[in-house]
Amino acid sequence: MTPVTRPRLLLVEDDPATTDYVRQGLRENGIDVVCVADGNDGSRQALSQPWDIIILDRMLPGLDGLAILMRMRSHAITTPVLFLTTMDGVPSRVAGLRHGADDYMVKPFALRELVARVQVLLRHASPVRHATVMTVADVELNLLTLAVTRNGEKVFLQPQELKLLEYFMRNAGTVLSRQMLLKDVWHMDFPVRTNIVETHVCRLREKLGQSGQSLIHTVRGSGYVMGA
Template sequence: MNQEITLSVADVLLVEDDVHTAKYIERFFKNSHVHITTATDGITGQNLATSHLWDCIILDRRLPGIDGLTILNKIRAANIQVPILFLTTMDGILDRVIGLRSGGDDYLVKPFALTELSARVESLIRRSKNLAKETRLLFADVEINLLTRQVCRAGSTLYIQPQELKLLEYFLRHPQVIFSREMLLQAVWNIDFPIRTNLVETHVSRLRERLGRDAPQLIHTVKRKGYILRNSET
């Protein structure tokens, strides 16, 4: 029942320059609860993405006019937190890492199954709408405003990059839980395959800096296990 309500109001932007692929997706969703609006070039896609409140954006990486990563950066720079799913032929591990690290929420490689695309879109929309019901997350003296995406510590506003913010939000939603590097890669970056990267270590280090090296540490390293959000070292 909840899923049907979510889908009944879903307004999705598809930015895809391949007309056949766009029509393929449009036909699949035609009789569903998802309404698809299509842009076939980067400039139109960027204008639509930043001028309307979408429930989800399906975004190609390679586009005429403006590429998908540039559009993503413009969206995030405008503080628009719409879920974004990359749909692309760029299937390298580095391509996925760059897409997710830049602020994408999911990554699906062509050729693809429409049923999988649909399931991923539904999941992103459902997660986004569930988050929208909340207004803030709190732990110790750290607060995330889930509407404005603003982070404060002890009343002071902090500048947090989008992917760092996703990591911090995940920790705040699961305090006192030890997360391995692999668990964080899957939960925050949607990377569920073996990969050699210091993505987690780099973002944890940056996040600690953002939260203040002189302030009481909240994100702790647990030797040979991972990371945990807690008030003290003990």
């Protein structure tokens, strides 16, 4: 049986209470949510990997939501975008929609309505937004079957190892800090003392094997990067 792929949503919101509220509501409705609180980080995430939908605040530290949207559309990224903001004036709504937003909601808002609007955008979105097979060097990951191969040979991974590999592959060539991995793979948005990242990276390297030719490299003092 082919596993059901949960939609992936990027939430760019700097208010912790709103973030927790939205994230919980969406996850309860079968949507995986990755949260960032800074506009620059939000722009990097929006441009570096595919998403099924993106929710943007308008006023953000670093880079405002409208600028993020304009960057996306200038790069021909057609991912549906919903603005969730306190900017409720008609000029603000018109600016957001004219620059490529698909929907616009004003705070305070009803969570049920937000979930409904997200579900509508997901139904109307293209069913084939991005490739179902990801490739980095000789490693392939099928996003539908979750099958992993290296140089044509099957690699058997546990669910969390699969999530970690997918995150590395989506961000190939980018140095990923330990905190980024904890936040985006394990959804730990708070400082925590654990070696869970190091343990899983070590296991993933071992399982990918290939005579010691690791594709996941340690960048001393910074984190990890995946690449040939």
